[in-house]
Amino acid sequence: MPSLAKYLSDVPGFDVKASEWLQLLVGDWSLLSDLLRSDLVLWVLTDAGPLAVAHCRPTTGPTVYYEDPVSLLVTEEEDPQLVEVLRGRSASSSAAVVQREEREALRILAPVRTDSRTVAVVAVECPVPLAPASLNDARQAELGRHLLRMMATGAYPIVGAPIAPRRGAPRVVDGIVELDEQGLMLWASPNALSAFHRFGVDGDLSGRSLAELSTELIQSRSPVDESLPLVLMGRAAWRSDMQARGGTLSLRAVPLTEQGARVGAIILVRDVSELRRRERELMTRDATIREVHHRVKNNLQTVAALLRLQSRRMSSPEARDALGEAMRRVSTIALVHESLLQGSEEAVYFDEVIDRCLRLAVDAASATVRSEDAPETGAPQVEVRTEKIGKAGMVPAEQATPLALVITELATNAVEHGLSSTGGTLTIRSERTGSRLRIHIEDDGAGMGSTPPTGLGTNIAQTLVQGELGGTLTWEDRPDGGTRATVDAYLDPVGR
Structure with a gap:
């Protein structure tokens, strides 16, 4: 229950x-x-x-x-x-x-x-x-x-005693030690003796102070939990780790009382050296991955800034547009790495990426579109609204980058061609069922007519969907006007 x-x-x-x-x-x-x-x-x-x-x-x-x-x-x-x-x-x-x-x-x-x-x-x-x-x-x-x-008598359970706050909580089968009221060892199970012997405690432990024996083993430069002495003496119902000789013992103390007075203690012991080593490896791995994503994001942003500077020096409109598109694509990849930097898993909460891809695509594309009857200079830009419906959920990192690029290309294409003269609404509609993800990029503009869209951006999107995502990309006219592009793909399991 x-x-x-x-x-x-x-x-x-x-x-x-x-x-x-x-x-x-x-x-x-x-x-x-x-x-x-x-x-x-x-x-x-x-x-x-x-x-x-x-x-x-x-x-x-x-x-x-x-x-x-x-x-x-x-x-x-x-x-x-x-x-x-x-x-x-x-x-x-x-x-x-x-x-x-x-x-x-x-x-x-x-x-x-x-x-x-x-x-x-x-x-x-x-x-x-x-x-x-x-x-x-x-x-x-x-x-x-x-x-x-x-x-x-109401003395057990002990109020405030820790209930396994970390992995590796010791249990009776791992090892158990009985102490008297002075903290001297009365008896220890075979598993507990083996754990202490592996840490360098030799000979008979009966009648000896567990706290004094452990003090001799603890590495002087290693950080020591301030609650460790209380646990080793059995004076507090608490848990602590003891590190020595490159290993780690997890200890838990359970004081024994009679009529409110402490008469001894139970010490549960577990060798968690391998468990802590793996935890440290995971922490190091996570830190390394975060640093890699951070540096990749910074490098990509630097590349985008260089492309932006270069485009401003170009006198040819075609060259400026080409560099602007390249800058947008690099910035989209940087968005994915920034999202990976925020999380602890190798997966991206893709709905946040969609929001940022929408802003990036609309800001870049709408700056170049104007009403057909507007003068060439000083004309107001058409208004492009955005709408996001549904949830895409978590997407594996290796598929998040191509998917983000596809959405950016299709959204940019919809603004530049479907909404270039009339303005309107750009809608991203996500449908997630298990590993299947369908994303519809829709506009309520003029529509594509009888000719499917072509161009570099369209070719990039088609190649990424088929090659990187193993899915399909289709276009169709909306019944109430405009165009709908649909990406249909099956994603890899998250955390595979």
Whole structure:
């Protein structure tokens, strides 16, 4: 379910504060499930009887529920012990054998309390053990039972504890260390010992201070998270990374309390060296790509500026027009690189590119078109309005450049030929269905007549659509006057 608190809002008589407390518990109870190697089922009391509202399976052992029990409703006659604990008449229950999907399982009922009242019950259920538990399993189970006792007094979950803000959050299967109230190591799982040994901590770790051992390993010139000492001593429910010898350990501390006093801590340990290395590579790659796009954009803008300067020195109108068209095409490519510079993915939000292509095409083309009956000099320019309909969405970078050039060429062509004498409206209509993108460039001008458009810009657009986009480019007269050019292409998946 997306939100336990929202689900519980439909339960009569269940207040918001209790719902938020249970939401906090469910956000972190995988730790409890893994320590106890048990399924956890959260029960609340309704007018019709106990209702199962959440379920968690362990990653450290087998499950007893193949079918999710959420939304299961039982009556008081079917499970009187569960009702007793839910009503606060019993602090907890001893292990009892129950039937789960035609198999025997052991169940313990533990109350969830906050503000001195029982708001729910967690049923801890695991398969009936066939052999005595190992030392490792026994120590983990004892830590899990300690958290159950804290839960029964309202001390667990811990308010303000981090719920995996970054990737690589350590879990019980990664490694676990038990500390006493002084921060001395009482016990560590084999995976935790292996992680510390890889970081250079040799010998028996029992009775030694984890904070002192780690201080000797931390590189003096490496930045150190200010919360690291508190985590290593088990004094704060927080997460921190420790870097040493080119590797990284992710650590999470869960203080253990009794009657409000800290009596020890659980430290979860995970070697995230490879994960952090890949993250750094991605950050470096993204920074490099951004720098490349930035430099390409600047270079293209420089080329466009040089073309503009050169065109002003030309006495031939044909030469000025040719340089102006070249400048416009270079500027269009620069627009795509500028859009890529703004985003973190190798894709472009193409609707923004269309807006800028429209302005560029209309500004460049409308400066040269005038009314047929206007004098040669000092005549007012015709009015060209623009309209954008629909959404093009995200377009891969390698296809965004040719598509932007095509739209600019077709928009310029529509202004220079369709709207040159009368003015009117230039419309870009986008239709996106999955990977298929259709873009219509329409004008309400004189129309193309019986002769399809020709010229360098048209040839460029046709070549780009067929060669770079693998699509089609068609022209047709609009029923109510004017011309419509349609680009129909199938785009590559974004982030391929």
